[in-house]
Amino acid sequence: MLSIDNLQASVADKPILRGISLEIKAGEVHAIMGPNGSGKSTLSNVLAGRENVRVTGGKVTYRGKDLLAMEVEERAREGVFLAFQYPVEIPGVGNVYLLKAALNAQRKHRGLPELDAMDFLALVKDKMKLMEMNESMLYRAVNEGFSGGEKKRNEILQMAVLEPHLSILDETDSGLDIDALKIVANGVNSLRSPERSMILVTHYQRLLDYIQPDFVHVLAGGRIVRSGGPELAHELEREGYAWIGDAQSQTVAAQ
Amino acid sequence: MNSVPDTLEEFISQEYQHGFETLIDADEIPRGLSEDTVRLISARKNEPDFLLQWRLDAFRRWLKMTPPTWSNVHYPPIDYQDIIYYSAPRSQKDGHKSLEEVDPELLKTYEKLGIPLHERAILAGVAVDAVFDSVSVATTFKDKLAEVGIIFCSFSEAVQHHPDLVRQYLGTVVPVQDNFYAALNSAVFSDGSFVYIPPGVRCPMELSTYFRINAKNTGQFERTLIIADQGASVSYLEGCTAPMRDENQLHAAVVELVALDDAKIKYSTVQNWYPGDKEGRGGIYNFVTKRGDCRGARSHISWTQVETGSAITWKYPSVVLRGEESVGEFYSVALTNHRQQADTGTKMIHIGKNTRSTIVSKGISAGYGQQAYRGLVRVARSAIGARNHTQCDSLLLGDRCQAHTYPYIEVKNNSATVEHEASTSRIGEDQLFFCRQRGIDTEDAVSMIVNGFCKEVFKELPMEFAVEAQKLLGVSLEGSVG
Amino acid sequence: MNPFVEYCQSQLALRVAEAPSQEASRHSAWARFENVGWPTTRLEAWKYTSLAGLEKITPPTESFAELTWDFLKDHALLPDAKHRMVFIDGVFHEGLSRLDRLPQGVRIGPWSLLQDAERSDLVPRLMPAQTMTAFGALNEALFTDGAVIQVSGGAHLDEPLLLLHVTRGMHHGVQYVHLGENSEMTVVEQHLNLTDLPCHGNFATAIQLSPHSRLTWIKVQQGGAQSYHTAAVHAQQQQGSQLRYFPFALSGAMGRNDITIRLVETHAEVILKGVYQVADRSLQDFHTSIEHDCPECISDECFKGVLDGTGRAVFDGRVRVALDAQKTQSRQSNHNLLLSDKAEVDTKPQLEIFADDVKCSHGTTVGQLDETQWFYLRSRGVDKEVARTLLIKAFVKEIAEAVPHVEVRQALLHWLGTEEEEGFRHV
Secondary structure (H helix, E strand, O other): OOOEEEEEEOOOOOOEEEEEEEEEEEOOOOEOOOOOOHHHHHHHHHHOOOOOOEEEEEEEEEEOOHHOOOOHHHHHHHEEEEEEOOOEEEEEEEEEHHHHHHHHHHHHHHOOOOOOOOHHHHHHHHHHHHHHOHHHHHHHHEEOOOOHHHHHHHHHHHHHOOOOOOEEEEOOOOOOHHHHHHHHHHHHHHHHOOOOOOEEOOOOOHHHEEEEEEEEEEOOEEEEEEEEEHHHHHHHHHOOOHHHHHHHHHHHHHO | OOOOOOOOOOOOOOOOOOOOOOOOEEOOOOOOOOOOHHHHHHHHHHOOOOHHHHHHHHHHHHOOOOOOOOOOOOOOOOOHHHHHEEEEEEOOOOOOOHHHHOHHHHHHHHOOOOOOOOOOOOOOOOEEEEEEOOOEEOOOOOOHHHHOOEEEEEEEEHHOOOOOHHHHHHHOOOOOOOOHHHHHHHHHOOHHHHHHEEEEHHHHOEEEEEEEOOOEOEEEOOEEEEEEEEOOEEEEEEEEEEEOOOEEEEHHHHHHHEEOOOOEEEEEEEEEOOOOOOOOOEEEEEEEEEEEEEOOOOOOOEEEEEEEEOEEEEEEEEEEEOOOEEEEEEEEEEEEEEOEEEEEEEEEOOOOOOOOOEEEEEEEEEEOEEEEEEEEEEEEOOOOEEEEEEEEEEEEEEOOEEEEEEEEEOOOOOOOOEEEEEEEOOOHHHHHHHHHHOOOHHHHHHHHHHHHHHHHOOOOHHHHHHHHHHHHHHHHOOOOOO | OOOHHHHHHHHHHHHHHHHHHHHHHHHHHHHHHHHHOOOOOOOOOOOOOOOOHHHHOOOOOOOOOOOOHHHHHOOOOOOOOOOEEEEEEEEOOOOOOOOOOOOEEEEEEEEEHOOHHHHHHHHHHHHHHHHHOOOHHHOOOOOOOOEEEEEEEOOOOOOOOOEEOOOOOOOEEEEEEEEOOOOOOEEEEEEEOOOOEEEEEEEEEEEEEOOOEEEEEEEEEEEEEEEEEEEEEEEEEEEOOOOEEEHHHHHHOEEEEEEEEOOOOOOOEEEEEEEEEOOEEEOEEEEEEEEEOOOEEEEEEEEEEOOOOEEEEEEEEEEEEEEOOOOOOEEEEEEEEOOOOOOOEEEEEEEEEOOOOOOEEEEEEOOOOHHHHHHHHHOOOOOOHHHHHHHHHHHHHHHHHHHOOHHHHHHHHHHHHOOHHHHHHHH
């Protein structure tokens, strides 16, 4: 599905990612954990194609194609979905309009006919039930005046409608109360399938109680300093990130 | 005012504290203005010919100009022939050498004003240039500053000892024909301060000028020129007072700042000229042109002003952002009480790439005071990536005061971001009642609200000045609500 | 004297000959115009707006084909308007208009069909709009025709009135509106040129709102490459009256609107929300003045501008709160989207406050499209250009959405191309 090879990237000329390599197969869920400032969000942004992140080295192959050569919208249509850490408010653009435009852009890209308003609404309403969202939110402007929890649910709704191959969830759990977290996790879990992969970017173990990852990676100083199974997340929860300082210096020393 | 006032109505009526007069023998030239006056002033000051010619050029241009009428201030026409353009304490010769030579009466005056000129008894770490009517009477810490190559002296001295620097920079920020008052100043300016900070030097102490108008019927026309060479930085303070007189006196100063690459100039003013009495008699007409030129890349010029005095204030400290990534700032608190009028604001002219400017203007209007914020933010086509943020708030006390906002925003570049916000609100009797019911007296409540309102600006002032400014606002507001 | 003024002067004699009873007022207006003089950029009110283009034009000599409603309705914002007045080149066109279904208490008709006595009565009432600018004086001296709207107390015009002006030469027109106590109506004023030849329309609108009356007015300005439009609007609002005025300046070489709204009695409310769009070689200029003369009135003003190509826009918005106009609430904002590096905006929001117990604010922004929003839309697969257009439309949509009348709002949203999601609401 996704193969990241020695990826390096900078933001405002400051190197943030210093050589990341990661293999994600179809159907796998990978959690990327790490302290603040470790480069987690930069990794999400670089995969989605954010322009303020400059790739300075390395390769990313997505379903056999060079991901980094694609435009933002092309990646989206190819099935890469980023659930934003801070979903953007767009006054004046209806939520339902965005969903329909996005879905049809993707269908067109894949050579499928566009959905008419009736079929589209039936689909969206179905997904909204899953996310326990009020239908009225469809007709409001994108994220405008939404609470933190509503915004995050709206992200997952978009994900559910677009059915991406690769979903990147950037700190989707931040700012959610426990009930909202369960709803979001439920939405995410319903999308798990052998054809889909996910990257969960998170600071805390909490989200992983509801969405079981297959692999856990710890990111620090722009590198993956440890990888393991779900048990690694529990270990982090118990011991925090303090040990990373040592691990990092060891990595540096090893190099 | 002995007892604590109870209502807004009672609050505010303390007299102007710096209204005394110093009796001193003065060397004055006759009233009136002509080419001869200009020649006379230049001769008194033993100036080189280039400066005389420069003054005469300004004078001839001034004759063809008319006073600006676009501002929202009202005053009877000024008779420019009825003003004395040069007045100096008799004992004081240009280029004073040491404090011992300064007339003891003058030293007393400054002591009374709280401006110590004895270097030992000092506001720690502040060098002062004291300007009395038309001349500088003392400059402290000159030698200490000279050790690091800083020139801090009266303008007259700079003309004598550093004519090349004067010639290189004078009038390059505010050209002689810039406006009516600037042209007048260029023709007849008498003294002022001169600062040059050499490359890479951070000025080790605050520099300051203290302006005092004393003589009757005189105008004060001082000229300040500050140059911060590459990588230099300086913080400069200016204070002003005048005696209480029934007739209006004119103060038409020009301040020019030049910041070269990576230089930083911070210019703070606490302006407390005599504002006139409650009925609007007397007071200073403060018609001042202040402008900074961010000539170098990454240079930074910051104006902070607290304006509480003057019958009429007309001034727009501005920054021309020429150098790439240069920064201009303007922080202002202006208070008008009784019959005071103020038309003040700033101009930020963005020319260089990625230039940034910030404007924070706080206007407080009380009594019959009237006040206008007038600002210009211009983004030239060349100013790619320029940013400006303007915040402009008015606080009203009393139902006969006025507050106006006239921002001009001219944007010729689509990569620019310009934001302007303004609001107007009041201190009401109900708010005060609430505070008093909670045990806070009116005076404290008003000062609490006013200080909160001005906080953003006060925090930009050097510490000693911030305290003084807060006190000054408290005093100036007394009696403001009727 | 420039060619434009020369042409105007040649028209004066014609107008006087047509209606000798107005000779005096037309001559004195011309004298007033000469006294004020042709506006130049040396005047504060014209600082950013040069009339160099207008100065040179004279009306085209071509003759134009007769217009039919079948043709016009494709251009009309409300093609099915129940009530409509059509003015072609400054003159009321009875055949194209439809005023036969007006409810009781609503009197709408053209100036040209009024009796002399009625005209003399109206002349002073138009004056406030005609004394605002040099163009107002020209208007009084030269106007040919106009709409006269009088709604008596308690009456209610059931459906919006369409005022359609087609200007292909150089013409001056008036509009007079008087709403009686507690009456209500919606007006859509639309200006078209249907030609790329030089033309100029100059309008003066006087609005009087009696206590508790409610007027909604939508103005849509469209023009060709050499079309010039100048207009002065003066509204006076009595107690508790509501005015909602929505100007949309969408195209044309140059447009200048001077809008003055006076709130002369308590509890009057005004909503003034407009859009200007400029592209290559075009300019739109809005000068607005809201005058709170009395306590406890509310004003809410918002203008949004989209500037592309070498387009220029000017916004000069003044809010004045008079002495004793306590408890005034006033909001003003002006937001500009600069889409090209050659566009230019000059904006000057002003507050003049002479009372202390007031809540007033204004805000202005000038900027580009929001990068984060753009990225967000693209990350959902929306095409780059589509996302851009979408964000531009979303920017101005807010103004159209404030129009209270449903059909007019839908028509406007459709015109601005922002109606896409409306479709879903009916599913």
